[in-house]
Amino acid sequence: MQEEQRTFIAVKPDGVKRGLVGEIIKRFENRGFKLIALKMIDVTPEMAEKHYAEHKGKPFYERLIRYIQSGPIVAMVWKGYDVIAGTRQIMGATGPLDAQVGTIRADFALVKEYNIVHGSDCVESAEREINIYFDEKEIFDEYENMAEIVIEDLG
Numbered sequence: 001m002q003e004e005q006r007t008f009i010a011v012k013p014d015g016v017k018r019g020l021v022g023e024i025i026k027r028f029e030n031r032g033f034k035l036i037a038l039k040m041i042d043v044t045p046e047m048a049e050k051h052y053a054e055h056k057g058k059p060f061y062e063r064l065i066r067y068i069q070s071g072p073i074v075a076m077v078w079k080g081y082d083v084i085a086g087t088r089q090i091m092g093a094t095g096p097l098d099a100q101v102g103t104i105r106a107d108f109a110l111v112k113e114y115n116i117v118h119g120s121d122c123v124e125s126a127e128r129e130i131n132i133y134f135d136e137k138e139i140f141d142e143y144e145n146m147a148e149i150v151i152e153d154l155g
């Protein structure tokens with residue numbers, strides 16, 4: 001059963017530095033997902049710690065917190081049917097060698113630590129992460145995109 005959801009996506013600092021913002025947005029737009037919020041920001045220490053709270057204590061945690069603050073990110077909210085699983089499918093598994101060829105991480109990431117893009121993994125983390133990075137008034141929930149028009153037309 002398909003479900004309309006929202007998810008938090010970020011082009012991480014390595015993705016921004018490598019000029020992959022357009023490539024990443026294009027892949028999600030091509031699928032028919034709807035971009036409803038976007039901004040470039042520096043992640044603060046507080047945002048980084050909140051975002052990655054679940055990984056606190058893991059061996060890669062300190063490096064992850066430094067990495068996400070190592071340059072601006074492009075923070076986004078995307079909406080669509082099964083957008084959480086769909087964007088994670090397009091991103092691929094965490095490490096480039098585990099990710100399927102054709103996914104963003106297999107095609108562009110060098111190593112597991114620096115893997116270009118973030119996407120929420122469930123409805124609860126999506127809402128939590130959206131609230132870390134966005135005010136509700138920055139989110140443009142209302143306009144229709146082609147995918148919605150097609151779904152409406154086909155009933």
Ligand code: IDP
Nearest residue numbers: 055060064093094112113114115117118119121
């Ligand atoms: P995800 O981004 O695919 O959801 P998570 O397990 O939530 O992966 O990990 C968050 C981020 O932490 C990853 O995207 C990656 O940058 C980093 N990371 C995860 N696992 C490892 C690891 O085993 N070694 C080094 N970095 C890792």
Ligand code: MG
Nearest residue numbers: 118119120121
């Ligand atoms: Mg994760």
